[in-house]
Amino acid sequence: MTEGNMSFLDDERWSGLRGGYKVIYDPRPALRALALRYDDRSVWDDLWNELHHQGDVGDASYAAVVEIVRISEGQAPAYWGAYGLAATIEEARLLYDRNPPVPRWIEPHYQAAWRTLVHLALRDLATATDDVTVNCALAVVALYRGQFNLGRMAMCAEDERAEMLRDYFGR
Template identity: 30%
Template sequence: MLSLDDPRWRSYKTAIGADFDVASMLGQLLKSGPTKQLWDECWNYLVYQGEIGEVSYAAVPYLADLIRNSSEIDWNSVALISEIELARPDGPDIPAELQEDYMQTIASMPLVLSQHPQRQWDELTTRCAASCIALAKGQRELGRIYAEMSIEDGGEWLAGQIE
């Protein structure tokens, strides 16, 4: 995992191409815990309207650490991991120094989520977690469906299949 004080963080582009200190943002997220402002920054700089930057790949292991070390899973963390992985095929190449940690983190998500002490999840967290698990197992379309289809949409689709 790229250390938060590594100068290479500054060389990676954000999702919107802006110059922003993502390493400090992640450090604050891990140290102080999530706030609406920090999540808004994550959604602006790590994933923005389906776009990602190289810095998004560097952030994924830290988002997984946040899940591991939190008593409750915040849907934002699993949603960001899912959205980054969903955007990867059309996004920038993963820098060589980030490749192994990124791919290992994606592959580890089923275990990270199954070992988490929180046993009851809300619908959004569950959908995002299911998306991460599907993506870790190479099921990109299922990952996208879980990430994007609400219970209401799924119910309507199922009702249409029964008729």
């Protein structure tokens, strides 16, 4: 862990952050577990459950994205959940006014994490074969490039996109 990340993780403000349920949630224990056991689905489930709830995210969600990306940098390919969770959090941040803005102390880390995340997504798109990784990585790229609706569509399953197109084009 780099010195910069250590000071970010050691910041006492983490203990007062709020997650998707709008209650205090400190994601650092789950993030530390993820760093040790990247493929542990129960850790990913915990992060998904606590950082996002029915379109709601909190400042803990933004801070966690920073660490999820840092941890995912050492994985090739990154787990689809890194892309999916980051895209879901970013979509909720942009879509719903009820969600808080990224706090100033997290903002530079969050922006840097997104720059790294898009590079990881482009790397993994070159070899990914499973639909969920492709969908989530494409969503990350689209959101990063300001293509909000494309990002939202990318998160949908292929059959959902086909249904939308049939409804739109009438065939």
